[in-house]
Amino acid sequence: EIVLTQSPATLSLSPGERATLSCRASQSVGHYLAWYQHRPGLAPRLLIYDASTRASGIPPRISGSGSGADFTLTISSLEPEDFAVYYCLQRGNWPHTFGGGTKVEIK
């Protein structure tokens, strides 16, 4: 089973600042990695799939990069609605697995 390690566990930032989130895989997943946002009381929302493709309706301030075993989610300028927990998900191998999450909180 592929283990995804997300860092940091918590990111304390102010609105307007840049957020950089990391997801590292225990072995290569190619480009088969996605990012999800999860806010309390809501269903998770797909942001990025195939490492760098923005899902429908996702603003350009949110971007994904990386391949193999090292991936990054970047939010260029945090908006109030961006404060949430972010998860990476790999589908390079069965079973598919999620990372442990990064919480982006207001500083």
Place this chain on the structure above:
Amino acid sequence: QIQLVQSGPEVKKPGASVKVACKASGYTFTSSGIMWVRKAPGQGLEWVGWISSSNGHSNQAPKFQGRVILTRDTASTTAFMELRDLRFDDTAVYYCARERAAGTFWPDPWGQGTLVTVSS
């Protein structure tokens, strides 16, 4: 628009079974699979499994094999997740999600979630 509506909350005793329903609408049901994910209190998201809506083939995470049964009913465009031999640490919100496009295995969009509480 594409919608997944899940059945209501459940309270079960340890050792019992629970069956969660996920009613899909707004697209051709057999065109993409359904994934199941859970979120326990204080924990992260956990991938449970996937079922092909067209042929019923499924794949589950090893920790759930033997306890989870994924099925679907194409006539009612509904997918089901049954979890047997419930334990206290199965208490979680269970989500279904449509596979974004056939063969992609990316969950999108998601249902509203079903809270399953295991309590004696």
